[in-house]
Amino acid sequence: xxxxxxxxxxxxxxxxxxxxxxxxxxxxxxxxxxxxxxxxxxxxxxxxxxxxxxxxxxxxxxxxxxxxxxxxxxxxxxxxxxxxxxxxxxxxxxxxxxxxxxxxxxxxxxxxxxxxxxxxxxxxxxxxxxxxxxxxxxxxxxxxxxxxxxxxxxxxxxxxxxxxxxxxxxxxxxxxxxxxxxxxxxxxxxxxxxxxxxxxxxxxxxxxxxxxxxxxxxxxxxxxxxxxxxxxxxxxxxxxxxxxxxxxxxxxxxxxxxxxxxxxxxxxxxxxxxxxxxxxxxxxxxxxxxxxxxxxxxxxxxxxxxxxxxxxxxxxxxxxxxxxxxxxxxxxxxxxxxxxxxxxxxxxxxxxxxxxxxxxxxxxxxxxxxxxxxxxxxxxxxxxxxxxxxxxxxxxxxxxxxxxxxxxxxxxxxxxxxxxxxxxxxxxxxxxxxxxxxxxxxxxxxxxxxxxxxxxxxxxxxxxxxxxxxxxxxxxxxxxxxxxxxxxxxxxxxxxxxxxxxxxxxxx
Amino acid sequence: xxxxxxxxxxxxxxxxxxxxxxxxxxxxxxxxxxxxxxxxxxxxxxxxxxxxxxxxxxxxxxxxxxxxxxxxxxxxxxxxxxxxxxxxxxxxxxxxxxxxxxxxxxxxxxxxxxxxxxxxxxxxxxxxxxxxxxxxxxxxxxxxxxxxxxxxxxxxxxxxxxxxxxxxxxxxxxxxxxxxxxxxxxxxxxxxxxxxxxxxxxxxxxxxxxxxxxxxxxxxxxxxxxxxxxxxxxxxxxxxxxxxxxxxxxxxxxxxxxxxxxxxxxxxxxxxxxxxxxxxxxxxxxxxxxxxxxxxxxxxxxxxxxxxxxxxxxxxxxx
Numbered sequence: 162x163x164x165x166x167x168x169x170x171x172x173x174x175x176x177x178x179x180x181x182x183x184x185x186x187x188x189x190x191x192x193x194x195x196x197x198x199x200x201x202x203x204x205x206x207x208x209x210x211x212x213x214x215x216x217x218x219x220x221x222x223x224x225x226x227x228x229x230x231x232x233x234x235x236x237x238x239x240x241x242x243x244x245x246x247x248x249x250x251x252x253x254x255x256x257x258x259x260x261x262x263x264x265x266x267x268x269x270x271x272x273x274x275x276x277x278x279x280x281x282x283x284x285x286x287x288x289x290x291x292x293x294x295x296x297x298x299x300x301x302x303x304x305x306x307x308x309x310x311x312x313x314x315x316x317x318x319x320x321x322x323x324x325x326x327x328x329x330x331x332x333x334x335x336x337x338x339x340x341x342x343x344x345x346x347x348x349x350x351x352x353x354x355x356x357x358x359x360x361x362x363x364x365x366x367x368x369x370x371x372x373x374x375x376x377x378x379x380x381x382x383x384x385x386x387x388x389x390x391x392x393x394x395x396x397x398x399x400x401x402x403x404x405x406x407x408x409x410x411x412x413x414x415x416x417x418x419x420x421x422x423x424x425x426x427x428x429x430x431x432x433x434x435x436x437x438x439x440x441x442x443x444x445x446x447x448x449x450x451x452x453x454x455x456x457x458x459x460x461x462x463x464x465x466x467x468x469x470x471x472x473x474x475x476x477x478x479x480x481x482x483x484x485x486x487x488x489x490x491x492x493x494x495x496x497x498x499x500x501x502x503x504x505x506x507x508x509x510x511x512x513x514x515x516x517x518x519x520x521x522x523x524x525x526x527x528x529x530x531x532x533x534x535x536x537x538x539x540x541x542x543x544x545x546x547x548x549x550x551x552x553x554x555x556x557x558x559x560x561x562x563x564x565x566x567x568x569x570x571x572x573x574x575x576x577x578x579x580x581x582x583x584x585x586x587x588x589x590x591x592x593x594x595x596x597x598x599x600x601x602x603x604x605x606x607x608x609x610x611x612x613x614x615x616x617x618x619x620x621x622x623x624x625x626x627x628x629x630x631x632x633x634x635x636x637x638x639x640x641x642x643x644x645x646x647x648x649x650x651x652x653x654x655x656x657x658x659x660x661x662x663x664x665x666x667x668x669x
Numbered sequence: 670x671x672x673x674x675x676x677x678x679x680x681x682x683x684x685x686x687x688x689x690x691x692x693x694x695x696x697x698x699x700x701x702x703x704x705x706x707x708x709x710x711x712x713x714x715x716x717x718x719x720x721x722x723x724x725x726x727x728x729x730x731x732x733x734x735x736x737x738x739x740x741x742x743x744x745x746x747x748x749x750x751x752x753x754x755x756x757x758x759x760x761x762x763x764x765x766x767x768x769x770x771x772x773x774x775x776x777x778x779x780x781x782x783x784x785x786x787x788x789x790x791x792x793x794x795x796x797x798x799x800x801x802x803x804x805x806x807x808x809x810x811x812x813x814x815x816x817x818x819x820x821x822x823x824x825x826x827x828x829x830x831x832x833x834x835x836x837x838x839x840x841x842x843x844x845x846x847x848x849x850x851x852x853x854x855x856x857x858x859x860x861x862x863x864x865x866x867x868x869x870x871x872x873x874x875x876x877x878x879x880x881x882x883x884x885x886x887x888x889x890x891x892x893x894x895x896x897x898x899x900x901x902x903x904x905x906x907x908x909x910x911x912x913x914x915x916x917x918x919x920x921x922x923x924x925x926x927x928x929x930x931x932x933x934x935x936x937x938x939x940x941x942x943x944x945x946x947x948x949x950x951x952x953x954x955x956x957x958x959x960x961x962x963x964x965x966x967x968x969x970x971x972x973x974x975x976x977x978x979x980x981x982x983x984x985x986x987x988x
Contacts, residue, residue, distance in 0.1 A: 306865035307849070347734075349850045352766070352824030352986050361740060361770045364733035485855035485878065497702070507855070507878025571730060572737065615849040619816050619865060 164292055171519030174221055183222055184229045188531045191233020196241045197561045198378040201250025202234035202491040220502045221520050227498055229528040235474050236532050239276045239467055247377040251369055252434040252470035254600055255442045259462030266458050270540055271405040275412055275460050276467040277536040283420045283468035284529045287475025290424055292522055298428050299483035305429055307616035308627045312636035314609035317436055319644035320443045321598055331594045339602015342367050350614040362574040369603045371566055371575050375582020376596045378562045383587040385555055412464035415445050423469030427476020434473040435604050441469025482506050691723035695754040697738035699731045707755035707918045714946045720937045735760050736769040743776045748925040758826045758916045761970055765977035766824055766987050774974055780934045781966045782919030783942035784951050785959030786872035788830045788891035793862050801889040801908040804868055805838045812845035818866035820854035824986045830870045830914040832980050837912040843983045872916050874955035896957055917959050935963040
């Protein structure tokens, strides 16, 4: 009951006509920022922080505006994933796997509606979870030490095989390339630079946004040039735009499961939205009866990761608000925002500044509803973007990619590196090696290594320390099962359903 | 499509439409961190006091822990009289360890520091260590029995706090000290509360909430005197270990500006540091007074770097 009265208080401060207008503007801007390759929720919010100050907004209004942008970008990321096969931001990466094939089959609108609703469900349930459980969930973070985190990342990598490709070895190789790239930069455990060749821009490692935009967007441009636009991703068939109720019903289970997995991943400070959407996708795939259709345009493969990444975004607010530990890049920026507003998140935030917490939660709910209303009927507008001829669209995408990457650090070095990744992405596509595992390697590799090294420091090099807690052991068992089970299942089924080559699918 | 280009153009304008004549503060990190905070607060107060004609423009130039900004100021803007850069203990620590691609501290002019975040050592609520002496004795008895967690990488300022403290206590073998570096103080706290590390070191301001909520117990503050609001936390000095680690907040300017201009910057910073506005900012953000200006500050920086180099050499971080 107390929760409800608190929430009412939150709404009373966060819901005025003025803030509602701010929320609508924020959601719209956020959706566009999210959809643009290279501009994700993190740098989108980062760009807007100074602006909200120069506009002279008070704390609550700034909070409403920026959380709307934040959630908007989370929604927007899926649009370019589905329509262009270029993820707008890193958590939307998994959505390309089935979203883009759906668009190629003329189901772009359905994919957008399903993913929009999935985003709404994930975000809504996660916000409710945040309201009810935040104080208790904060304690979960205390249970996760280096050994447990390492096991969690191990789980992610063990389930990676077969993602986006029918060839497990190629997926593993791609992941290894990503892990290798993750080694670049300063080694936290010795303080020594690795593979930087004295180049300062490499000290912080390779930014995964540079890799994403290079591997997806720039590689797409190369492909387009080579094929003179014939065999490129651009030019999705348009179908009828209706709300696909049947599809929504079919994917309800996937959305709810994705939300659950995503929320848990979000609550763990070391995991974040990308891991949330990845595990949601792999989890859904592993229990589905129609496994073979994943990666070929299965709506469940769109619903699960979208629900997962939005739920993770909500879940990540738990450690951010109660511990001051950002669970993802984006919550790191929101944390920065709160700090600039002179609000220090931590164990006392809920007790000392309830008005801030509850108006934040209220503004999240408002943003969520606005976004659902904005995204489902406005699908037409977004799909229409596709009717622009490719020779207009592609230079536009390229330009935005360059601007977005330049805005990261303001150096030309990152842009050159992005082009380098474009070449890599092109070669990999030619060799039929999936690029998603590369990104996962870069994203998770650092954290995985850091945790292993920390565990070794703590245990004086004793490897059994990695299995020292029930949580770690449980995660290891899940990881081993995730790795071995597909091999045995294959034997059991005698002949695995070989994925048929779909010529309309621009196989990559 | 129109929508896209328009939005992109708008985003572009918002980031680059900057008047070139106004004073500019470079924050060598993304918005929200300590350096960004320094820039925005100093910039705001300079404007409010009328020390600068226009708004101070804050530019975020992240990368290599401040190295990108440092080398850019040294190589491209070394005679720009309108630019100043936010700095802290991390800046001098990295300079000492030659982490800025060969750049050295004498390639810029150090203006001053106007506040500091005292270092603090905390343990979990149920920890057996009641005071700093207990902890130090435990390390001396068996260095592998105590792991310290901190918010910086190995060799970073949080790590150095521990090493300086143990060095001052007479502990010789600094290489044996166990330290794990995490992403920020709050992250290090969770590892300590969870019992994975035995003690945690960080800046007081980032741990305040956890101390008040009783999740962790501070056993020493690394400042000259006890800190307002935390009067019951003894300093390391009181416990017989002569060490002070303040994460100072200050600025530097390019080297090749005129001596008059340098003096102007010093005077301006002094006025900011003495203003009521700044006092209020310090109270709100858990900073302590730490005012050193001009030549005194240049000397302070040199000494600080020398000390850091000595310890870094002992643990094998630099040759």
